[in-house]
Amino acid sequence: MTLTDVIEVLEAAYPPARAESWDAVGLVSGDPAQPVRRVLFAVDPVAAVAQEALDWGADLIVTHHPLYLRGTTTVAATTPKGRLVHTLIKNDVALYTAHTNADVANPGVSDALARAVGLTGDLVPLQPFPDDPWRGLGRVGELPERTTLGEFAALAAKGLPHTPSGIRVAGDLSRPVSRVAVSGGAGDSLLGGAAAAGVDVFLTADLRHHPASEFVESGGPALIDAAHWATEWPWLDSAASILRESGVTVETRVSAAVTDAWTRGY
Ligand SMILES: [Zn+2]
Numbered sequence: 001m002t003l004t005d006v007i008e009v010l011e012a013a014y015p016p017a018r019a020e021s022w023d024a025v026g027l028v029s030g031d032p033a034q035p036v037r038r039v040l041f042a043v044d045p046v047a048a049v050a051q052e053a054l055d056w057g058a059d060l061i062v063t064h065h066p067l068y069l070r071g072t073t074t075v076a077a078t079t080p081k082g083r084l085v086h087t088l089i090k091n092d093v094a095l096y097t098a099h100t101n102a103d104v105a106n107p108g109v110s111d112a113l114a115r116a117v118g119l120t121g122d123l124v125p126l127q128p129f130p131d132d133p134w135r136g137l138g139r140v141g142e143l144p145e146r147t148t149l150g151e152f153a154a155l156a157a158k159g160l161p162h163t164p165s166g167i168r169v170a171g172d173l174s175r176p177v178s179r180v181a182v183s184g185g186a187g188d189s190l191l192g193g194a195a196a197a198g199v200d201v202f203l204t205a206d207l208r209h210h211p212a213s214e215f216v217e218s219g220g221p222a223l224i225d226a227a228h229w230a231t232e233w234p235w236l237d238s239a240a241s242i243l244r245e246s247g248v249t250v251e252t253r254v255s256a257a258v259t260d261a262w263t264r265g266y
Helices: 003-013 047-056 080-090 109-116 149-159 188-196 209-217 228-245
Strands: 026-029 038-042 060-063 094-097 120-129 132-148 168-170 176-186 201-205 222-226 251-254
Touching (some): 003 026, 003 060, 003 228, 038 047, 038 228, 047 060, 047 080, 109 120, 109 132, 149 168, 149 201, 149 222, 176 188, 176 228, 188 201
Parallel strands (some): 060 094, 176 201, 201 222
Antiparallel strands (some): 026 094, 168 222
16 A cells, blocks of 8 residues: 555545635655555654554555644754654654534544543534535534533543543533534633534634633533543544555554643642
8 A cells, every 4th residue: 555545545534625715634744655564543643643643654644733834944853843844754744634524524523522422323513514514623513312511521621632621611510411513622612603503512622711710600501521532532532543544554553652732630
């Protein structure tokens, strides 16, 4: 298999044209003609992940987050990102990113998150594309049975990979919960959509004090704020499965390196 074969599968599942205009998705480094036998999936293109790729003998790293989101004038090894580019090229490891195009795909990042926290049955986008009701940001679904906010939070914490910052809850813990909205990564922009969707709780990441406080004060759904990395990590297995099931004969591995920015809670 060549890098081109693998990219073809990834781009069918996560069309780059669906990425946000500010995003930077696709091939970051690597030669489309190079052979690919082992593919490592990770959330972040950081040094620990590059090291894991070298240790395992990966030919390609597929990450959710872009390495360079804005333009750069240097890839000198004097910066962490430049150093990473050097490490990858010297060792023939390609880097490919599926970011907002993976967020809006079906199945995408929030589908995997929804399943990880226990949602079953149909999932619909929280903010569907005007031209496609089955694709878009966030997902809304139902729990198999009604529970409380406290119990759902415990279920979510168990279903997501552990991080030092854990998960935080805003709302009455005894509040009944059955209809849930989720969005992988920073979900601030979807607060209004979650309120309008009539859900009992909205689970996302990177919520800030004022928007969260005002949201709960106004009688909106309860909020669960998880670690950014943890909300996107479940997607890695989904992307790896799509690649394996496509017929391309590659070995896949999901990085277990916890690359969330917050490394310790007290
Ligand atoms: Zn993210």
